[in-house]
Amino acid sequence: MRDAHTVEQVRAAEAALMARLPEGALMQQAATGLSTAVADLLGRVYGARVLLLVGSGDNGGDALWAGARLARRGAAVSARLLSPDKTHPAGLAALRAAGGRVVEDDVAALATRPDLAVDGIVGIGGRGGLRPDAAALVAALADADVPVVAVDVPSGVDVDTGRLDGPHVEALATVTFGTHKVAHLVDPAARAAGTVHVVDLGLDLPRADVTALQADDVAALLPVPEPAAHKYTRGLVGVRAGSEQYPGAAVLCVAGAGTGFAGMVRYVGAAADEVRAAHPEVVVGVGQVQAWVVGSGGGDDAAEAVREAAADGVPLVLDADALQHLDAAGSGERLLTPHAGELARLLGVEREEVETDQLGFARRAAEETGAVVLLKGRHTLVAAPDGRVRATTVGPPWLATAGAGDVLAGLCGSLLAAGLDAFDAGSVGSWLHGAAAAHASGGGPIRARDVAAALPTVCRALLG
Numbered sequence: 001m002r003d004a005h006t007v008e009q010v011r012a013a014e015a016a017l018m019a020r021l022p023e024g025a026l027m028q029q030a031a032t033g034l035s036t037a038v039a040d041l042l043g044r045v046y047g048a049r050v051l052l053l054v055g056s057g058d059n060g061g062d063a064l065w066a067g068a069r070l071a072r073r074g075a076a077v078s079a080r081l082l083s084p085d086k087t088h089p090a091g092l093a094a095l096r097a098a099g100g101r102v103v104e105d106d107v108a109a110l111a112t113r114p115d116l117a118v119d120g121i122v123g124i125g126g127r128g129g130l131r132p133d134a135a136a137l138v139a140a141l142a143d144a145d146v147p148v149v150a151v152d153v154p155s156g157v158d159v160d161t162g163r164l165d166g167p168h169v170e171a172l173a174t175v176t177f178g179t180h181k182v183a184h185l186v187d188p189a190a191r192a193a194g195t196v197h198v199v200d201l202g203l204d205l206p207r208a209d210v211t212a213l214q215a216d217d218v219a220a221l222l223p224v225p226e227p228a229a230h231k232y233t234r235g236l237v238g239v240r241a242g243s244e245q246y247p248g249a250a251v252l253c254v255a256g257a258g259t260g261f262a263g264m265v266r267y268v269g270a271a272a273d274e275v276r277a278a279h280p281e282v283v284v285g286v287g288q289v290q291a292w293v294v295g296s297g298g299g300d301d302a303a304e305a306v307r308e309a310a311a312d313g314v315p316l317v318l319d320a321d322a323l324q325h326l327d328a329a330g331s332g333e334r335l336l337t338p339h340a341g342e343l344a345r346l347l348g349v350e351r352e353e354v355e356t357d358q359l360g361f362a363r364r365a366a367e368e369t370g371a372v373v374l375l376k377g378r379h380t381l382v383a384a385p386d387g388r389v390r391a392t393t394v395g396p397p398w399l400a401t402a403g404a405g406d407v408l409a410g411l412c413g414s415l416l417a418a419g420l421d422a423f424d425a426g427s428v429g430s431w432l433h434g435a436a437a438a439h440a441s442g443g444g445p446i447r448a449r450d451v452a453a454a455l456p457t458v459c460r461a462l463l464g
């Protein structure tokens with residue numbers, strides 16, 4: 001499991017460890033990890049031109065000490081001090097002693113023609129976006145296509161929420177210390193972090209509220225049938241999806257539900273012929289199920305479909321049009337699967353607000369509805385009413401294709417029917433969905449049906 005801790009949790013663990021270590025030991029560990037990661041990205045250190053962007057705190061200190069190490073290995077290291085009077089004194093002295101130099105302004109900084117810049121402007125002490133001076137330098141480096149390695153977090157992002165409240169660094173990679181921060185997993189900030197490397201500092205950290213499942217966690221949660229299982233003991237999933245307008249949504253939702261985690265799929269809806277043609281295994285018609293998936297491509301039929309499904313008192317996946325009829329869904333176990341637009345509609349806010357603060361709005365929706373909310377996106381978030389959140393960090397941008405959400409809803413429904421709770425079904429389903437897309441894509445375009453077709457392969461690999 002990948003844990004993402006808050007600034008408060010990191011500072012507490014940092015203080016506890018620093019109390020047992022010589023002064024500055026943690027910063028040396030951090031700087032060593034940072035310089036090693038930068039050296040790996042440079043390939044050849046000797047003669048490389050590195051520009052340090054140095055703020056007023058320990059984040060700048062990390063950059064200066066790492067710069068000193070790179071300078072001793074023959075790199076031409078320059079430092080642009082954004083708060084000269086507050087720069088980390090020992091770090092600056094170390095850089096100068098190693099042959100590094102300070103450049104007086106942005107023009108001189110750009111004139112060093114850096115191969116790479118190290119963003120030590122602000123780390124976990126940052127508040128709000130970059131200040132105008134720092135923003136101007138970062139913009140000039142971006143215009144000059146200078147790749148940036150962020151120290152701890154990309155400067156300007158909101159570390160504990162993943163929000164972007166103004167100008168910020170867009171990093172090729174981020175080298176963080178001790179643990180992931182929320183901003184590394186949660187968009188839009190996670191997109192600005194690039195590839196995240198964690199330097200272990202041996203911090204003793206509490207349980208994290210924001211986490212990300214890894215392959216082993218997913219494998220451990222997959223509902224594998226007992227030797228004596230039969231289709232009824234494995235759980236039956238029902239799908240109420242599709243309509244005259246969107247028959248394909250039913251076929252795709254059933255494809256996700258028919259991945260094989262449930263013993264059988266029942267279908268009720270206007271697209272029975274299309275579903276039968278595509279999925280001969282499916283039983284068309286009402287009957288007992290352990291979970292219902294409702295709403296994918298439901299159109300005008302969604303309200304009735306929600307009422308009838310809720311009447312069975314089993315866990316529900318409420319997708320697409322069903323999200324407008326939560327009042328008819330009861331208060332049992334529910335997994336809502338909105339995209340940003342649908343979540344905005346559900347909460348009466350603008351889509352842009354949701355996209356800016358995905359963690360905040362996913363948590364708010366889970367709290368207000370008492371349901372588990374799966375907010376679809378580049379890094380899908382699954383939020384439980386108790387505040388726990390899992391981020392899905394697997395899946396290529398090619399997954400942003402029509403019908404992919406229908407497949408996901410069906411897949412989550414089969415995991416619910418097989419006995420997972422809504423939080424596990426949503427986060428395991430989202431992970432499998434992303435991994436199947438990556439497998440089917442191989443770097444190229446995919447269709448929603450390709451994702452469904454790749455799911456068994458991914459599961460075999462996990463269970464292999």
Ligand SMILES: NC(=O)C1=CN([C@@H]2O[C@H](COP(=O)(O)OP(=O)(O)OC[C@H]3O[C@@H](n4cnc5c(N)ncnc54)[C@H](O)[C@@H]3O)[C@@H](O)[C@H]2O)[C@H](O)CC1
Pocket residue numbers: 010014026027030055056057058059060061062121122123124125126127128129130131134151152153156177178201
């Ligand atoms: N995690 C660890 O165990 C270790 C982390 N280290 C590094 O230390 C920084 C945190 O250092 P700190 O001095 O507390 O704060 P920052 O350097 O992040 O910020 C400094 C300073 O910046 C000012 N500021 C706040 N917001 C802005 C802004 N938007 N623009 C400009 N300046 C801003 C504010 O005054 C802050 O006080 C952590 O990230 C790691 O990199 C240790 O080195 C090793 C152990």
